[in-house]
Amino acid sequence: MPKTVLITGGSSGIGKAMGEYLSKKGYQVFGTSRNPEKITGSFFPLLKMDVNQTESIQAVVAEVIGKAKKIDVVINNAGVGITGPIEETPESEIMNAFQTNFYGPINVIKAVLPQMREQGFGHILNITSIAGYMGLPYRGIYSASKAALEITIEALRMETMQFGIKMTNIAPGDFATNIAAGRYHAPILNNSPYKKDYGNTLKMMNEHVEKGGNPLEMAKAVHRIIETENPRIHYKVGSPLQKFSIVLKRVLPDKVYERMLLNHYGLK
Incomplete structure (x- = not known):
């Protein structure tokens, strides 16, 4: 009997790549989207879910259980990007980023835990970010929301391993x-003291995404992790330099690492 996989945010980008790859590998995949009716030609079924709405999450989890009778794997992939000087980022946008990137995945986990506990097995994978390992200029809120998820999962993992x-x-x-197109950008204000630095940093961030790796790499990594009997707590998937930046943060003095980031982004 094939493993049943639920992927949040499965209509584009990494989520779509994972869903297609796992479907081809024989998994029974269900993806989610806030507007599945707008998506045509999906390789796997897309269910209507908004991770910001608890009722929506619970309805989709119940639907998947009703169809598959189990949930083997959940991949918390849905998320939003956010950039801008923290001083100039509206509180509503900060709250939305945490609602989607942190509270959403936690509520998805809460919704599937009773089923996984009853069946005695399950694997929950959370797509965080290398940015969550460091405070990046003009991406501080995004980094913080992903870091919060990383740390919370460390605790939740220990609480639930007794249930398999x-x-x-x-x-x-x-x-x-397409994350750059969908994320919130604080506007570059003409009278802002951050205008020059933020504008240059935003341009650099967008170029990094455009020149980024193929999402298929993430799909293959996720497949390997799902098939691993005793998976690690943390995995990093990216260029050698991106992964090495985490090592440097761990071993370098704080101010040396900070200077390295400032130099990277061309900031004083």
Whole structure:
């Protein structure tokens, strides 16, 4: 009997790549989208879900259980990007980023845990970000929302392993997706003291995404992790330099690492 996989945010980018790859590998895949009716030609069924709405999450989980009678794997992939000087980022946008990137995945996990506990197995994979390992200029809110998820999953993993449930964090680097088009950009204000630095940094971030890796790399990594009997707590998927930046943060003095980031982004 094939493993049943539920992927949030499965209509584009990394989520779509994972869903297609796992479907071809014989998994029974269900994806989610806020507007599945707008998506044509999906390789796997897309169910209507908004991770910001608890009722929506619970309805989709119930639908998947009703159709498959089990949930083997959940991939928390849905998320939003956000950039801007923290001082100039509206509180509503900060809250939305945390609602989608942190509270959403937690509520998905809460919704599937009773089923996984009853069946005595399950694997929950959370797509975080290499950016969650460091405070990046003009991406501080995004970094913080992903870091919060990483740390919470470390605790939740220990609480639930007694039930035969596995939890894994997968932190991707830059991949060529449409995240830049869909994320919130604080506007570059003409009278802003951050105008020059933020404008240059935003341009650099967008170029990194455009030149990013193929999302198929993430799909293959996720497949390997699902098939691993005892997966690690943390995985990083990205360029060698992106993964090495995490090592440098761990070993370098704080101010040396900070200077390295400032130099990278061309900031004073």
